[in-house]
Amino acid sequence: MSVNDLFKQDLKVVNLGLKSFYSDLKSQGVRTVQVNWKPKAGGKKKMLDLLSKINKVK
Amino acid sequence: MTLQTSIKRNAYYDSVTLMLLSRELQKLEGVEDLLVGMGTDLNLDLARNLGMASGEFDTLTANDLFIAAKFDDKKISMQAIEDAFKVYISRSAESESDEDYQPPSLQAAIQALPGANMVLVSVPGQNAAAEVEDALDAGLHVMLFSDNVSVEDELRLKQKAVEKGLLMMGPDCGTAIINGVPLCFANAVRRGKIGVVGASGTGTQEVTVQVHKLGEGLSQVIGTGGRDLKDQIGGLMMIQSFEALIADPGTEVIILISKPPAPSVAEKIYRIAQTSPKPVVIDFIGGDRSAIEAAGAIACVSLEDAAQKAVNVLRGQPVTDFAGFSLPDEQIDLMVENVVAKLKPDQTELRALFTGGTLADEAMKLLADHYDIYSNIPLSPEMAIENLPEGRGHICLDLGEDEFTRGRPHPMIDPQTRTEFFKSHVDGQTAVILVDVVLGFGSHKDPAGAVADSVREIRERLSGQGKDVVVIASVCGTDLDSQDLNKSVATLEAAGILVMPSNAQAVRLTDRVLQRKMKGA
Amino acid sequence: MKEMNTLLIANDLVEFLENHHDYLATVHSVFPNAVNLLVSEDELITITHHNEITPMGLTVDSSESFTNYLQPGDKVILNVDLINSSNGRVCIHLQNTQIWESGAMTDLAPRSVDEVDQINHQLTKWLGEQPALGLLPLLPRLTNRAVDTQRADDNIYSRYIADDLEAFTNAMAASDWELALNMADRLVGFGMGSTPSCDDFLAAYLVVFKIAEAVNPGIYPWVSEFNKAVANKAKKSTTLISANMLKHAGNGKLSSSHQKLVKTCLFIEKSDPLQLASQVLKHGATSGGDFLLGLVCALAWYRNSMMDYPKEGESAWVEARQSQPVPII
Numbered sequence: 001m002s003v004n005d006l007f008k009q010d011l012k013v014v015n016l017g018l019k020s021f022y023s024d025l026k027s028q029g030v031r032t033v034q035v036n037w038k039p040k041a042g043g044k045k046k047m048l049d050l051l052s053k054i055n056k057v058k
Numbered sequence: 059m060t061l062q063t064s065i066k067r068n069a070y071y072d073s074v075t076l077m078l079l080s081r082e083l084q085k086l087e088g089v090e091d092l093l094v095g096m097g098t099d100l101n102l103d104l105a106r107n108l109g110m111a112s113g114e115f116d117t118l119t120a121n122d123l124f125i126a127a128k129f130d131d132k133k134i135s136m137q138a139i140e141d142a143f144k145v146y147i148s149r150s151a152e153s154e155s156d157e158d159y160q161p162p163s164l165q166a167a168i169q170a171l172p173g174a175n176m177v178l179v180s181v182p183g184q185n186a187a188a189e190v191e192d193a194l195d196a197g198l199h200v201m202l203f204s205d206n207v208s209v210e211d212e213l214r215l216k217q218k219a220v221e222k223g224l225l226m227m228g229p230d231c232g233t234a235i236i237n238g239v240p241l242c243f244a245n246a247v248r249r250g251k252i253g254v255v256g257a258s259g260t261g262t263q264e265v266t267v268q269v270h271k272l273g274e275g276l277s278q279v280i281g282t283g284g285r286d287l288k289d290q291i292g293g294l295m296m297i298q299s300f301e302a303l304i305a306d307p308g309t310e311v312i313i314l315i316s317k318p319p320a321p322s323v324a325e326k327i328y329r330i331a332q333t334s335p336k337p338v339v340i341d342f343i344g345g346d347r348s349a350i351e352a353a354g355a356i357a358c359v360s361l362e363d364a365a366q367k368a369v370n371v372l373r374g375q376p377v378t379d380f381a382g383f384s385l386p387d388e389q390i391d392l393m394v395e396n397v398v399a400k401l402k403p404d405q406t407e408l409r410a411l412f413t414g415g416t417l418a419d420e421a422m423k424l425l426a427d428h429y430d431i432y433s434n435i436p437l438s439p440e441m442a443i444e445n446l447p448e449g450r451g452h453i454c455l456d457l458g459e460d461e462f463t464r465g466r467p468h469p470m471i472d473p474q475t476r477t478e479f480f481k482s483h484v485d486g487q488t489a490v491i492l493v494d495v496v497l498g499f500g501s502h503k504d505p506a507g508a509v510a511d512s513v514r515e516i517r518e519r520l521s522g523q524g525k526d527v528v529v530i531a532s533v534c535g536t537d538l539d540s541q542d543l544n545k546s547v548a549t550l551e552a553a554g555i556l557v558m559p560s561n562a563q564a565v566r567l568t569d570r571v572l573q574r575k576m577k578g579a
Numbered sequence: 580m581k582e583m584n585t586l587l588i589a590n591d592l593v594e595f596l597e598n599h600h601d602y603l604a605t606v607h608s609v610f611p612n613a614v615n616l617l618v619s620e621d622e623l624i625t626i627t628h629h630n631e632i633t634p635m636g637l638t639v640d641s642s643e644s645f646t647n648y649l650q651p652g653d654k655v656i657l658n659v660d661l662i663n664s665s666n667g668r669v670c671i672h673l674q675n676t677q678i679w680e681s682g683a684m685t686d687l688a689p690r691s692v693d694e695v696d697q698i699n700h701q702l703t704k705w706l707g708e709q710p711a712l713g714l715l716p717l718l719p720r721l722t723n724r725a726v727d728t729q730r731a732d733d734n735i736y737s738r739y740i741a742d743d744l745e746a747f748t749n750a751m752a753a754s755d756w757e758l759a760l761n762m763a764d765r766l767v768g769f770g771m772g773s774t775p776s777c778d779d780f781l782a783a784y785l786v787v788f789k790i791a792e793a794v795n796p797g798i799y800p801w802v803s804e805f806n807k808a809v810a811n812k813a814k815k816s817t818t819l820i821s822a823n824m825l826k827h828a829g830n831g832k833l834s835s836s837h838q839k840l841v842k843t844c845l846f847i848e849k850s851d852p853l854q855l856a857s858q859v860l861k862h863g864a865t866s867g868g869d870f871l872l873g874l875v876c877a878l879a880w881y882r883n884s885m886m887d888y889p890k891e892g893e894s895a896w897v898e899a900r901q902s903q904p905v906p907i908i
Contacts, residue, residue: 068651073770077713095775096773099768120768120816120817120818162710
């Protein structure tokens with residue numbers, strides 16, 4: 001969806017961070033959602049291998 | 059260090075509240091360490107291990123909440139910590155009863171909001187790039203308010219965005235109005251036919267506000283972030299947005315705002331301007347006028363002038379530089395005479411205290427010919443504020459810069475910083491105080507009130523020395539902003555402040571006053 | 580007087596109310612979305628809204644904060660058709676409500692070990708992408724991923740308990756339940772919140788144990804002793820709210836969002852585990868994340884354990900179904 005396409009749509013905003021931005025959007029009747037954001041737990045590592053953990057313990 | 063424990067019997071709070079609470083309380087001045095938890099044996103063990111246990115611990119049961127605090131009792135008291143606790147709890151109770159679902163991640167949010175097309179990112183800089191990447195991968199446009207994002211990340215993200223035809227406004231982008239919706243710090247302005255692309259937040263705000271004042275409206279207002287027009291980024295967002303506005307049926311006139319770009323970037327912009335079927339007004343604040351005009355675009359002498367010219371060209375009216383005042387010259391002269399008469403011989407200095415960086419920059423550029431102004435965003439290295447000779451000279455500060463906003467809110471949100479600078483930087487040798495008052499979304503609910511209070515306090519202080527001071531302000535706002543332009547102007551004028559209709563005019567008036575004072579002295 | 584209607588009521592609460600008339604309970608704790616009533620010395624009844632019902636609980640149709648109407652210490656009178664606060668401010672109607680089976684029977688077949696493993700892979704990966712609250716910073720360590728040195732935001736609690744938590748999971752992975760029970764001494768009551776993090780973590784294990792035992796009768800005879808022992812520890816070592824939670828978990832009962840998730844992990848049905856996991860996170864504050872961490876560890880234990888007894892497990896389940904109904908989630 002290009003910039004010019006965006007201009008034709010209703011803005012629907014996901015807010016990550018300061019809640020006041022979200023509140024301001026809400027007060028204007030804009031469709032918006034506030035993410036309950038915290039830094040990531042596991043990072044972008046590869047998929048874990050449970051089997052290796054179990055085998056190791058056994 | 060004092061160690062004290064506060065106990066709340068049979069008190070239950072959920073863990074997120076407690077965790078956030080303990081972070082908030084840790085930040086209080088004078089608090090060295092703080093632990094909050096239920097009085098279970100194991101939690102008490104932890105406290106003991108951390109050296110946070112006190113005598114009262116023996117009375118704790120598993121169903122009691124404890125707040126163990128180590129603090130400097132010269133700076134803070136347990137009572138103050140308790141009070142902060144109560145305030146925080148009642149505040150979080152309010153927001154908890156807001157039933158809105160708060161998804162735990164961007165992915166969940168996109169699922170929860172079908173058709174989501176924009177992500178607004180204001181999380182800490184070191185985490186922001188990853189979130190922006192995910193948003194772009196998901197095909198959403200991005201407004202990146204966060205700063206402290208590396209140039210490498212910015213370039214990579216903007217390249218991805220351009221490849222996908224998406225907006226990546228930022229980093230450090232504070233202002234945008236997309237499809238008539240103000241985002242982050244922006245003013246309520248009417249919709250219309252003028253499109254704006256800006257690499258500077260308050261500069262963009264000033265232009266949109268002036269367009270609105272003149273009776274026209276804004277189609278789209280796109281931010282690019284302050285670094286976009288540097289060499290390393292190459293104007294990626296400016297160019298993409300510029301082209302989008304050219305293609306946008308809702309836009310008839312385009313305004314571009316930025317500090318002077320890197321020459322290679324300016325080149326690219328001029329090339330597009332040359333072939334643009336729509337009139338282009340370019341304010342490269344203090345930039346090369348002839349180059350702009352050679353590209354077939356319209357050059358400006360100020361942000362206000364950019365707005366005026368755009369409006370004129372839209373209406374098919376002649377385009378001329380506006381470098382004067384809205385009020386008749388005679389009235390301006392009278393105003394100047396009156397205020398200068400109140401100044402004593404040793405009052406010669408300017409104290410310009412801005413919350414908007416671009417407005418400060420515009421002020422300094424307009425005054426550069428006549429004055430040496432020291433600043434934290436100086437026009438040249440030798441005018442850095444550190445070089446101020448024994449604290450004497452003209453000063454213009456951008457209070458929104460990093461060094462003033464460590465651990466505290468931006469002065470547009472919280473006037474306290476500027477209030478303090480009024481106290482510390484204004485003295486018996488100050489002739490003129492110049493300020494900006496920025497209204498709109500994101501801003502404090504009554505910035506004019508805060509300025510007026512400070513000015514009254516200053517006048518009281520100076521009257522003790524038998525002195526007065528000239529205060530000049532402009533209000534960047536509209537009648538549609540919640541803080542209300544007219545009300546704000548009235549509040550300022552009631553404190554004896556001279557209010558001008560734009561930053562440029564406020565700066566010009568400042569110049570007149572200082573010139574008149576120098577002649578008279 | 581605020582009138583509320585009950586939407587759903589747990590079957591164990593129905594039984595309680597049928598056996599008690601004009602019962603006087605005291606408000607124990609109040610949150611925006613929930614109220615706990617103390618009945619007897621240590622039993623709690625939980626009233627909620629937002630569709631999250633708990634064992635010994637009911638949900639109502641109001642969406643206002645309960646703090647508007649009740650505070651700890653208020654008296655409440657319980658009847659099978661009406662719950663009344665003696666301060667006259669709120670009244671809850673119970674006619675014509677639906678009954679929610681907490682710890683209900685299920686006709687569903689248990690999933691194969693491979694399927695459980697697959698779902699657990701999915702869950703674990705997804706969990707790694709969630710906000711690192713509570714014990715979640717320990718996800719890499721407890722699921723044996725390479726430790727992420729630029730791991731963001733671990734907290735004093737997760738750092739302090741990391742070794743003990745790992746000792747517990749290792750003991751269970753080595754099938755040494757007695758050692759694990761010993762390790763649990765170092766966990767019950769530890770962490771933030773009115774249900775401390777480790778309790779939420781353990782609750783997941785208790786429920787998975789209960790299911791393993793029900794699906795394979797006779798193979799895990801230690802489960803009921805283990806679960807009871809943890810619940811007893813909880814009575815002395817943790818908050819009343821958490822002790823109740825662990826008691827129910829030991830009996831295979833959880834709040835509805837948690838229950839749905841565990842059910843789909845272990846039994847053949849069509850729900851989306853990640854969608855259900857999001858619900859758990861949504862409802863739980865950090866409790867949700869801590870529970871999920873316990874769940875992925877417990878599912879790994881389950882899968883490992885079932886590898887030793889695959890055939891016996893399946894045939895035993897079939898036999899059990901034919902002989903008598905076994906209460907399983």
